[in-house]
Amino acid sequence: MASHDEVLSNSSNPNKPFCFNRANFKRWKKKMFFYLSTNKVAHVLTEAKTWRSELEPTRSVLKKQWKESDFWCQNFILNRLSNELYDFYSDSQDSKSLWEALQKKYDTEEAGSKKYVVSKYFRFYMVNERTVISHTHELQKLVHDILGEGMIIREQFQVAAVIDKLPPSWKDFRNSLLHKFKELSIVRLWIEEDNRNQDKKEENCSNVNEISIV
Structure with a gap:
């Protein structure tokens, strides 16, 4: 005593x-x-x-x-x-x-807060109208909130979630990563998005030239 x-x-x-x-x-x-x-x-x-x-x-x-x-x-x-x-x-x-x-x-109250943060994480999906990088940063913030609640999210789960949440227009890229998701990184997403934007510019330029020729 x-x-x-x-x-x-x-x-x-x-x-x-x-x-x-x-x-x-x-x-x-x-x-x-x-x-x-x-x-x-x-x-x-x-x-x-x-x-x-x-x-x-x-x-x-x-x-x-x-x-x-x-x-x-x-x-x-x-x-x-x-x-x-x-x-x-x-x-x-x-x-x-x-x-x-x-x-x-x-x-x-904390149990309710955890459920809310986890719910936001699972309901989060990327759309074509926004860049993948901005989506990824938002997803990382959600992960940070979950970790802040004392829960653990393994890196492999985070990577798999990012792949699953890629927008519809990234379907082919997503499928190519499903069996090698360890290769995914923010840099790779940035490169892929940059390449896609460049392809769009070249396609638009090509369309303009065809119209001019006609």
């Missing part, structure tokens, strides 16, 4: 998490729990109040220790919340109810 002196001696703990303000709850929760563990008060969040089954005077001693640990645990959590969240959650009955309320609120 953590004593008053032990907690004060750890007040400058370098593992103190960042101040939570509704963003990156999963990361904050892990850092916060580790911080509580280093201060020897995390047990009040996970263990039952076993002192209730003890006889006096042991029961009173263990109850006092538990309440002291719970007091420090609750205030450690509150003091790593933004001022707005501190005011909202400061009336929590104890550290466990505070911890569970935060998880219920922000674990659920």
Whole structure:
């Protein structure tokens, strides 16, 4: 059990998490729990109040220790919340109810955020009206958002997704890459698009010359 002196001696703990303000709850929760563990008060969040089954005077001693640990645990959590969240959650009955309320609120919100980002990624497709490079940059931003949510996307999956999302006019190029997608790169897409633009210019020029001859 953590004593008053032990907690004060750890007040400058370098593992103190960042101040939570509704963003990156999963990361904050892990850092916060580790911080509580280093201060020897995390047990009040996970263990039952076993002192209730003890006889006096042991029961009173263990109850006092538990309440002291719970007091420090609750205030450690509150003091790593933004001022707005501190005011909202400061009336929590104890550290466990505070911890569970935060998880219920922000674990659920982050799960919804992840679903939204993944949905955008899967619904994203390139169209002929825009350049492939601009599409690719937008797709990379979506990947960055997914990674920022703590999810992992392997490079081979990303490459396969880019090939699958190429616009209809790139059908032949897409088919040629399906069995050798490791060769795909942003540079190769840039070269392919540049070649296509050059072919269009030459075709247009040819059409103009034919009209002039006629």
